[in-house]
Amino acid sequence: MTELADRWGLNPLHFWMWGRSPEHPVKIDENGVVHMYGYDEIVGVYSSPKEYSANVSAALMGDSAAADAFNQGTLLQADPPGHTKLRRLISGVFTPRMVAELEPRIVEITKGLLDEAEERATGNQLELVDALTYPMPVMVIAEMLGVPQSDRGLFKQWVDQMIAAAGDISVGGEESAEDADVAAALRHVPEFLAYLQQHVDERRSKPREDLLTKLVQAEVDGEGLSDAAVVNFANELLIIGHTTTSALLGNMLLCLDAHPEHFARLRENPEMVSGVAEETLRFLSPIAGSYRIAAADTEAAGVKVPKGSLVSLWLGAANRDERRFERPHEFDPYRDPNPHLDFGRGMKFCIGAPLARLEARIAINALLERYPVLRTDPANPPEFLPVEQAIGATKLLLRTD
Numbered sequence: 001m002t003e004l005a006d007r008w009g010l011n012p013l014h015f016w017m018w019g020r021s022p023e024h025p026v027k028i029d030e031n032g033v034v035h036m037y038g039y040d041e042i043v044g045v046y047s048s049p050k051e052y053s054a055n056v057s058a059a060l061m062g063d064s065a066a067a068d069a070f071n072q073g074t075l076l077q078a079d080p081p082g083h084t085k086l087r088r089l090i091s092g093v094f095t096p097r098m099v100a101e102l103e104p105r106i107v108e109i110t111k112g113l114l115d116e117a118e119e120r121a122t123g124n125q126l127e128l129v130d131a132l133t134y135p136m137p138v139m140v141i142a143e144m145l146g147v148p149q150s151d152r153g154l155f156k157q158w159v160d161q162m163i164a165a166a167g168d169i170s171v172g173g174e175e176s177a178e179d180a181d182v183a184a185a186l187r188h189v190p191e192f193l194a195y196l197q198q199h200v201d202e203r204r205s206k207p208r209e210d211l212l213t214k215l216v217q218a219e220v221d222g223e224g225l226s227d228a229a230v231v232n233f234a235n236e237l238l239i240i241g242h243t244t245t246s247a248l249l250g251n252m253l254l255c256l257d258a259h260p261e262h263f264a265r266l267r268e269n270p271e272m273v274s275g276v277a278e279e280t281l282r283f284l285s286p287i288a289g290s291y292r293i294a295a296a297d298t299e300a301a302g303v304k305v306p307k308g309s310l311v312s313l314w315l316g317a318a319n320r321d322e323r324r325f326e327r328p329h330e331f332d333p334y335r336d337p338n339p340h341l342d343f344g345r346g347m348k349f350c351i352g353a354p355l356a357r358l359e360a361r362i363a364i365n366a367l368l369e370r371y372p373v374l375r376t377d378p379a380n381p382p383e384f385l386p387v388e389q390a391i392g393a394t395k396l397l398l399r400t401d
Helices: 002-008 039-046 056-061 065-071 082-091 096-100 103-120 128-133 135-145 149-167 190-205 211-217 227-258 260-268 270-283 353-370
Strands: 026-028 034-036 125-127 290-294 298-300 303-305 310-313 393-395 397-399
Touching: 002 227, 026 303, 034 039, 039 298, 039 310, 056 290, 096 353, 103 128, 103 135, 103 353, 125 128, 128 135, 128 227, 128 353, 128 393, 135 149, 135 211, 135 227, 135 353, 149 190, 149 227, 190 211, 190 227, 211 227, 227 260, 227 270, 227 353, 227 393, 260 270, 260 353, 270 353
Parallel strands: 034 310
Antiparallel strands: 026 034, 125 397, 290 310, 298 303
């Protein structure tokens, strides 16, 4: 394990990737930040929204109009009962059937991108992020929303700026409390929100057959979503949704490259791809961590958690918890059950999970069908997102010979 982490150049902060386990499932650092590493403890947080609020921005920024504007429409930062209503509204639009109907188009987009990559290639190399793992998810989501795919260059510019802002975060460091909030950092590009608002305004006057129109028109008990809620959900879906899927695709190739016996089996048995995706989510978690705010004095694993504490949920560590997973540091695509936490749990289970799983299956099988050989290049190691809360390649050069 240490060999793989060293080969990939992973952040030492992600100690579980180096074969180490936490000394205790919960600890409080010198800055008062509560770090949770244990599987059961994090599941307990997900199950206790009254004690642990997802509304991190509001808690850190104060009860302000700005915080409210940030949070409208964001499932990630909503608490009950608002979360319950919001999820009902969005789930009525973002349905499993709608996702399943996207399969032919995702196949077409994937094939087109790989065709373009082959035309540009000057040797037996494939830069996976630029060729596929970045553009495919963003093109799919942009098409769903009804915003022009031709603007994906703008999206990349905005995403890069957001990631750079998030990269300045160092929980427990000397940064301000506001800088400790990932969700707030990811909203540092007002041009993108203004861009989405223009499309929302257009859908109210000129409806189309797209997801933005359905969100604008959605109602539960006679009440719909505000403009801010539609914009923020579209932002959450486009930015967070596509970056997570992009990271998953790259991480799957890294895990397969590091475990050639499973790579060979997958080539012979393409139906294995779902197990590979789930085990990658556990083993090399794209979402390594997330946050909560303690909304009351509480306790976890015998550690007292004071009200108002910033709580860091280290999902990557929980996915390696020996109390929950046998052989936690072994990559096993046949692991069953595999109750990893990378898509959340309960009411916070990721609404975009079916789309991410579909895209992963299509993309990996398309790559294997096209390239008899895919392997990393030791002379050109992968580069990773500069954020502590995520593990995903920003550059992944693969050899095809």
